[in-house]
Amino acid sequence: MTIKLIYPALALILWMFIVLGIVFQRRQKAFASKEVRLSDIAVSTERYPEPARLAAANFSNQFETPVIFFALIMLAMHVAAVGYIMAALAWAFVATRVVHTLIHVGSNNLKLRGSVYAVGVVILFCMWVGVVVTVL
Known part of the structure; x- marks a missing residue:
């Protein structure tokens, strides 16, 4: 049953690797098009073009609420x-992370992205409730 x-x-771990691939692809494109040089990003990544920065920001986001998700998965299994x-x-949480990424690296519509993020947080809370109810 725990499987x-x-x-x-x-699936979420795979998605995180896919996002990392998007980061690498967008950074490589920035170098290939000469939008950025190594010396431009030696100290800070702010000089990357926006698409590369958005992908990198989304990759960083994969280590925020997903950390709670992985902890809840382990607790739920335990x-x-x-x-x-x-x-x-x-x-459903995995789906919100995929949609969040697609918005973040696409249109970057903050209102929509924030709504999807909020749905993911509500799902995490429901998972937490499920673990707590089981423990009690």
């Missing part, structure tokens, strides 16, 4: 809070 929670965790609802919540 159900492994899949969304692995206390056997691994039912279908928890699995659905886990997959």
Whole structure:
């Protein structure tokens, strides 16, 4: 039964690698087009063009709320809070992270991006409640 929670965790890790690939691709493009030189970014990455900075910012975001997600996955597995609802919540959180990235590296619509982020936080809270209810 606990295996159900492994899949969304692995999917989010894969997504994080994909985002890192986007960062590398956009930075490489900036170098290839001569928009930036190594000396420009030796001290700070602020000189990268906006698409590269957005991708890097999103990669950094992958180490914010997803940290809570991974902790909740481990706790849920430890206390056997691994039912279908928890699995659905886990997959829903992964979906919010994918959508958040697509907005962040695309249109970067802050209102929409913030809404998706908030939905992800609510999902994490629901996962936390599921773990707490199981423990009690």
